[in-house]
Amino acid sequence: MTKTAAFIGLGVMGYPMAGHLANQGYQVRVWNRTAAKAQQWTEQYSGQACDSIANAVHGADLVMTCVGADKDLIEVYEAADGIIANAAEGAILIDHTTASAAVAERLAQAAAARSLGFLDAPVSGGQQGAENGQLTVMCGGSQASFDKALAAMECYARAVNLMGDAGAGQKTKMVNQIAIAGLVQGLSEALHFAENAGLDASRVVDVISKGAAQSWQMENRSGTMIEGEFEHGFAVDWMRKDLGICLDEARKNHSTLPVTALVDQFYADIQAMGGNRWDTSSLIERLRCRS
Structure with missing residues (x-):
């Protein structure tokens, strides 16, 4: 039996994710705050643009969300014409937004009160991963809800894992962002050093990427970092939002994150340089400007 999926939020991630669902035979209804974006989606994929969240989710087997932050989630889930009430x-309900663990736990409780399943399911892989259906999805929630949602999430993911109860998906995404922040800063410093040492940075990367220094960031971003190209999807503004969530959770669970806090401030410097929409690999530009 064909399943009906509602997708709320058609940004750079949600737009292609909803498209993969449609291409895999799901009956997809979409809603976006900017209605023209939803209409544009229906011109590219088979599905229905809805004029309200309530209409989009009515009778749907699955409801996916990918919006901005905690406040946006509370609005689309808890409003009278929002997801939980309708x-x-x-x-x-499957939330792909990167948000706080606290809001995930809050929404899971509200969903359960209405006999709805809920998964907090943030993703990693960026715009390219969403477009290619190669995201990594880390979920928090019940095994029963996970099992019912797995096939749909596999339409746009290469890996989908249940990490624990509600909030565990968001906490796992925090671990991901903490690791990335340090890696990108380290790679930025390494390339900056290579340039100042008079080395051919591209040749250096070719050598060291065969050893212990290798990382996804090195393989996928070093070339564009060397060229000063920072148009690869995941913006500095978004990373600062994510790192703020990480640092807030760290205060709650008594974790010490000195490197993460420092890199967060380095990204603030990038914002001050006008690089709000540059991708996260732009940390190297801060070092170049200080030379």
Whole structure:
């Protein structure tokens, strides 16, 4: 039986993710704050643009969200014309937003009160991963909800894992962002040093990427970092939002994150340089400007 999926939020991630669902035979209804974006989506994919969240989620088996931050989630889930009040009993709600663990736990409780399943399911892989259907999805919630949603999430992911109860997906994404922040800063410093030492940075990367220094960031971003190209999807503004979530959670669970806090301030410097929409690899530009 064909399943109906509602997708709320058609940004650079949600737009192609909803498209993969449509291409895999799901009956997809979409809603976006900017209605023209939803209409544009229906011109590219088979599906229906809805004029309200309530209409989009009515009778849907699955409801996916990918919006901005905690406040946006509370609005689309908890408003009178939002998801929780209008979703069909037994529907599974899947939130792909990177948000706080606290809001995930709050929404899971509200969903359960209406016999709805809920998964916090942030993703990693960026715009390219979304477009290619190669995202990594880290989920928090019940095994039953996960099992019912797995096939749909596999339409746009290469890996989908249940990490624990509600909030565990968001906490896992925090670990991901903490690791990336340090890696990108380290790679930026390494390339900056190579340039100042008079080395051919591209040849250096070719050599060291065969050893212990290798990373996804090195393989996929070093070339564009060397060229000063920072148009690869995941913006500095978004990373600062994510790192703020990480640092807030760290205060709650008594973790010490000195490198993460420092890199967060380095990204603030990039914002001050006008690089709000540059991608996260732009940390190297801060070093170049200080030479």
